[in-house]
Amino acid sequence: MKTPVPIVGLLGRALVMCGLALALVGCSGHYPADPDGTLDRVSGGSLRVGVSHQPPWTDTAGDNSAEDPGGIEAQLIEDYAQTINAEVEWHAGGEEQLIKLLSERELDVVIGGLTDKSPWSSDVGLTTGYAESIAVDGKIAKHVMAVQMGENAFMTSLERYLLDLDIEQQVPEEMRP
Amino acid sequence: MKKANDPQGDASKVTSTPQETGHVGQHDLPPEQQAAFAKAVRLERISIFVRIITVAIIFSLSGSSQAMRASWIGDSLGFLPPIAFLIAIRFIGRPPTPRHPYGVHRALGVGHLVAAAALLSLGGMLLFESAMGLWGGQRPPIGLINIFGTTIWAGWLMAVASVIVVIPSVILSRIKLKLAPVLHNKVLYADADMNKADWLTGLATAVGIIGVGAGLWWFDAAVAIFIALDILGDGLRNLRGCLADLIDARATTTDSKAPSPAIEQVRQALLELDWVQDADVRMRDQGQVFHTEAFVVPHEGQMPPLEELEVVREAISELDWKLDDLVLIPVAELPEEFLPQIDDREL
Missing domain, CATH: 3.30.300.30 (ANL, C-terminal domain)
Incomplete structure (x- = not known):
C-alpha cells in the first residue's frame, strides 16, 4: 500500500511561509495597502473627485455649481477630505466619462448616487454600502462611492469614515426604506 | 441496451452495487475490499454533501478576488469525480452477460476519464483566468465588511473562510488516498487529487489575499498560476493513466506509475x-x-x-x-x- 502524502506538502508549506512573510511586510505602513499609494498622496494634498449630478446625493445645479457641488455625498467627501487634510478638486461630468477617468487613474473618487448594483464594478472599485434608500424600481439600494481598483488603503480609509457616520438621517424621508 | 434480448438481464442486476452484493462482475470481493467499498461509497456521498456546502459559502463570499471566483467554479467541477464514481460502481456490480462477456468493468475507466477531464478543466480554467488577470493588470479591490456589527477588512474574512472550507478536503483526500489502492479504484484516486487541488487552491487564495492586502496586487493571480500548474499536472497524469488503461496498456498500480x-x-x-x-x-x-x-x-x-x-x-x-x-x-x-x-x- 502507498504511504499517504503528508497533509501539508512542500508546496503547501511554501505557501504558508509566503503568507506569514507578507503579513509581516503588511504590518509596516498601511494594511491593506495601496499599490499606487493613493492614501499617502491625497493626505495633505489634493483629492480629485468626479461628481455627476444626481440629487439628493449630488447637486451641481441651482445654488450649487460644478466647482462647489452640493448634496449628501458632496458634503460627505468635503468632510472626509478634512479628516485627512486634503483639498478637494472637483471634476463635474457625466457618469460614464468620470468612471473612465477613474479607471485611467486620473481621478481618486467618483460620486453620483451610485449603488452596489452599479454596472461599473468591473472597471472601478465600489465601496461597501454606507446608506440605504428606495430606488426607482422600489427596491432597496445600498449607496456606494467609486474608487480606483485595488487602492485598498484609500478605499478602506474612506469606508471607515463613512461607516462611522449615521448617514441614514440625511436621506430624505420619502426615500428611506 | 436492449434488455429483451439479454437472457440474463434480470431486473435485480440494475441496482446491484458491489457493496451490496460483494461482487464486481464475476469477481468475489474479499471482506477487506467489501468494507473498503462500503466506506468509499459513504465517503463519496459525504464529498458531494460537503461540496454543496462549500460551494454555497464560497459563492456567497466571492468578491473580485481572482482566486476566490475561480475557487467556486472549481469547486463545482469537483462534483464530477464523486458523481462519476457513484455512477460507475452501479455498472461494475453487474455480472457478465452474453452481450458483455468481460463484464462492464470499463465503466470505471469512463469514470476515470470524466474525473481526469474535470481536473484538467479546473487547472486550465484557473491558469487562464489568473494569467488574464495578471496580463490585464487587474487589481482586486477589497474593502471593509460589516459582520455582526463589527467592521473588518473583508480580506481577513475571505482568507479565513477559504482556509476553513478546505479542512474537509484535506481529510477526505487522505482517506481516499488510503482506500484507493485497497480497491484498486482509479476514480477514487483521481478524486483524491481533486480534493488535493481544492485545499491547495483554498490555501493559495488565503495567501493571495494576504498578499493583495500588502499592496502586491499581482500576488493573488501569481499564486493561483502556481497552483493551476500543479492541478494541470495531476490532470495530465490521470488522463494519461486512464487513456492507457482504456487502450489496453499493461496493468499498472493504482497511481498509474508502475507496472502492477x-x-x-x-x-x-x-x-x-x-x-x-x-x-x-x-x-x-x-x-x-x-x-x-x-x-x-x-x-x-x-x-x-x-x-x-x-x-x-x-x-x-x-x-x-x-x-x-x-x-x-x-x-x-x-x-x-x-x-x-x-x-x-x-x-
Missing part, C-alpha cells in the same frame, strides 16, 4: 511449478480488476492432466482478488506476438 506487481507474481507462481518450463503473462486493467492471459510451456511438451490445469488456474486466481478473470493457455512455445516483453527480457 500482480503480473510478475503470476509469472513467478507459474514458473515455480514442476511441469512448467517457461511462462509469461499479459494482463490488462479492466477497471478495478484485471483480465489475464497466462501462457505456459510444459516441459518437453508433456501436458499435465486437465485436472492439474484446473487446480493451477484456481490457485493462480487466488493470488489476488483482482485476478478472477484469468485464462491459462498451454502452448508449445511462448507466442512472441502476444508477449512483446519477451524481447526485452532476452536483451
Whole structure:
C-alpha cells in the first residue's frame, strides 16, 4: 500500500511561509495597502473627485455649481477630505466619462448616487454600502462611492469614515426604506 | 441496451452495487475490499454533501478576488469525480452477460476519464483566468465588511473562510488516498487529487489575499498560476493513466506509475511449478480488476492432466482478488506476438 502524502506538502508549506512573510511586510505602513499609494498622496494634498449630478446625493445645479457641488455625498467627501487634510478638486461630468477617468487613474473618487448594483464594478472599485434608500424600481439600494481598483488603503480609509457616520438621517424621508 | 434480448438481464442486476452484493462482475470481493467499498461509497456521498456546502459559502463570499471566483467554479467541477464514481460502481456490480462477456468493468475507466477531464478543466480554467488577470493588470479591490456589527477588512474574512472550507478536503483526500489502492479504484484516486487541488487552491487564495492586502496586487493571480500548474499536472497524469488503461496498456498500480506487481507474481507462481518450463503473462486493467492471459510451456511438451490445469488456474486466481478473470493457455512455445516483453527480457 502507498504511504499517504503528508497533509501539508512542500508546496503547501511554501505557501504558508509566503503568507506569514507578507503579513509581516503588511504590518509596516498601511494594511491593506495601496499599490499606487493613493492614501499617502491625497493626505495633505489634493483629492480629485468626479461628481455627476444626481440629487439628493449630488447637486451641481441651482445654488450649487460644478466647482462647489452640493448634496449628501458632496458634503460627505468635503468632510472626509478634512479628516485627512486634503483639498478637494472637483471634476463635474457625466457618469460614464468620470468612471473612465477613474479607471485611467486620473481621478481618486467618483460620486453620483451610485449603488452596489452599479454596472461599473468591473472597471472601478465600489465601496461597501454606507446608506440605504428606495430606488426607482422600489427596491432597496445600498449607496456606494467609486474608487480606483485595488487602492485598498484609500478605499478602506474612506469606508471607515463613512461607516462611522449615521448617514441614514440625511436621506430624505420619502426615500428611506 | 436492449434488455429483451439479454437472457440474463434480470431486473435485480440494475441496482446491484458491489457493496451490496460483494461482487464486481464475476469477481468475489474479499471482506477487506467489501468494507473498503462500503466506506468509499459513504465517503463519496459525504464529498458531494460537503461540496454543496462549500460551494454555497464560497459563492456567497466571492468578491473580485481572482482566486476566490475561480475557487467556486472549481469547486463545482469537483462534483464530477464523486458523481462519476457513484455512477460507475452501479455498472461494475453487474455480472457478465452474453452481450458483455468481460463484464462492464470499463465503466470505471469512463469514470476515470470524466474525473481526469474535470481536473484538467479546473487547472486550465484557473491558469487562464489568473494569467488574464495578471496580463490585464487587474487589481482586486477589497474593502471593509460589516459582520455582526463589527467592521473588518473583508480580506481577513475571505482568507479565513477559504482556509476553513478546505479542512474537509484535506481529510477526505487522505482517506481516499488510503482506500484507493485497497480497491484498486482509479476514480477514487483521481478524486483524491481533486480534493488535493481544492485545499491547495483554498490555501493559495488565503495567501493571495494576504498578499493583495500588502499592496502586491499581482500576488493573488501569481499564486493561483502556481497552483493551476500543479492541478494541470495531476490532470495530465490521470488522463494519461486512464487513456492507457482504456487502450489496453499493461496493468499498472493504482497511481498509474508502475507496472502492477500482480503480473510478475503470476509469472513467478507459474514458473515455480514442476511441469512448467517457461511462462509469461499479459494482463490488462479492466477497471478495478484485471483480465489475464497466462501462457505456459510444459516441459518437453508433456501436458499435465486437465485436472492439474484446473487446480493451477484456481490457485493462480487466488493470488489476488483482482485476478478472477484469468485464462491459462498451454502452448508449445511462448507466442512472441502476444508477449512483446519477451524481447526485452532476452536483451
